[in-house]
Amino acid sequence: MNTDAVSQSSMPQSAAQKPIRSLDDALERCQFLGMRLSKQRRYILELLWQAQEHLSAREIYDRLNRQGREIGHTSVYQNLEALSNQNIIECIERSDGRLYGNISDSHSHVNCMDTQQIMDVHVKLPEEILRQVEAATGVSITEYRIEFYGHHADAAAVTADPS
Numbered sequence: 001m002n003t004d005a006v007s008q009s010s011m012p013q014s015a016a017q018k019p020i021r022s023l024d025d026a027l028e029r030c031q032f033l034g035m036r037l038s039k040q041r042r043y044i045l046e047l048l049w050q051a052q053e054h055l056s057a058r059e060i061y062d063r064l065n066r067q068g069r070e071i072g073h074t075s076v077y078q079n080l081e082a083l084s085n086q087n088i089i090e091c092i093e094r095s096d097g098r099l100y101g102n103i104s105d106s107h108s109h110v111n112c113m114d115t116q117q118i119m120d121v122h123v124k125l126p127e128e129i130l131r132q133v134e135a136a137t138g139v140s141i142t143e144y145r146i147e148f149y150g151h152h153a154d155a156a157a158v159t160a161d162p163s
């Protein structure tokens with residue numbers, strides 16, 4: 001990638017708008033935005049892209065330290081805030097706190113109510129449904145995120161068994 005000092009205004013639009021699809025894309029976006037790529041910041045991005053889960057700051061701190069990556073609590077919190085403010089990572093607000101994920105563009109979630117697992121999915125609604133929502137609200141839809149809830153097929157079978 002060309003990392004020469006190029007002012008943002010002369011960069012093609014697409015460089016800034018391109019969705020982040022890999023760890024390299026995320027690192028590239030940091031550089032593009034002029035964010036310092038400290039060791040700690042790299043650790044967090046690497047972990048999120050490896051884990052592909054939604055993790056709390058506490059879990060991120062614990063996992064990194066278990067991997068022998070030395071990072072302090074404050075550094076974890078500050079980096080997560082900086083990365084989510086720049087939309088390089090996802091931040092979701094849950095009743096029991098914030099969770100962070102590696103996918104930052106619009107996506108939907110499948111929530112398993114047995115395991116509390118949150119899975120990322122890209123769901124495309126039929127144009128017809130978007131038109132209906134627009135007609136009903138007068139709002140032109142530019143993006144959407146859907147929250148699905150349910151049980152794993154095998155877990156549902158277990159809870160349905162009375163014995």
Ligand SMILES: [Zn+2]
Binds near residue numbers: 054101109119
């Ligand atoms: Zn997500």
